[in-house]
Amino acid sequence: MYRAFSYDGKRKLSKQIIDGVASYVNIPDGGKGLDIGCGSGALTIACAKRNPNATFTGIDRWGREYASFNKALCENNSRAEGVSNTSFMQGDAVKLPFEDESFDAVTSNYVYHNIPSRDRQAILLETLRTLKKGGCFAIHDIMSNMKYGNMQDFVHRLKDMGYEEVHLIDTTKGKFMTGFEAGWMGLSGSALLVGRK
Secondary structure, eight states: OHHHHOTTSSSOHHHHHHHHHHTTOOOOTTOEEEEESOTTSHHHHHHHHHOTTSEEEEEEOOOGGGTTOOHHHHHHHHHHTTOOSEEEEEOBTTBOSSOTTOEEEEEEESOGGGSOOSOHHHHHHHHHHTEEEEEEEEEEEEOOHHHHSOHHHHHHHHHHTTOEEEEEEESTTTTSSOHHHHHHTTOTTEEEEEEEO
């Protein structure tokens, strides 16, 4: 699995996923983006590269179980990639330290399924709370019924709330990986929730 995910390996699955999620993030000049659960900063940096005239904040709690990830690593990775329009901070995805409608884009990759919760759709709504009207979102995770409940119902709920262009895209049928790969890597149910507020 490490070789499959490695940026230096033959498969480069992580790079394919990160670049794939970032491709949905488009921010106007002077805008602001938020990457929740930024880990090493990879998605924050990829989004910042695609939107060089916007700024991106990566937020993570960097707990003991992810001890190799921290703010300094994110900042070092940003510098190594030649990116200067990023910042990183500690925070909690369940209760984000931002006002309503603070960002032009929100994104996340494989984060919420790791948060102990009976209602991960509520965590998604907390994320979307920080999105400005007209802003875009791209959230990738293991969105199985067991972890998230009925996500098709959630898509309809967002549309009823006024969100536009909302799609739930299965990423295990060739989008980012094959069904076989998703199975042996424990990523079955992976999907990308995209749209605009």
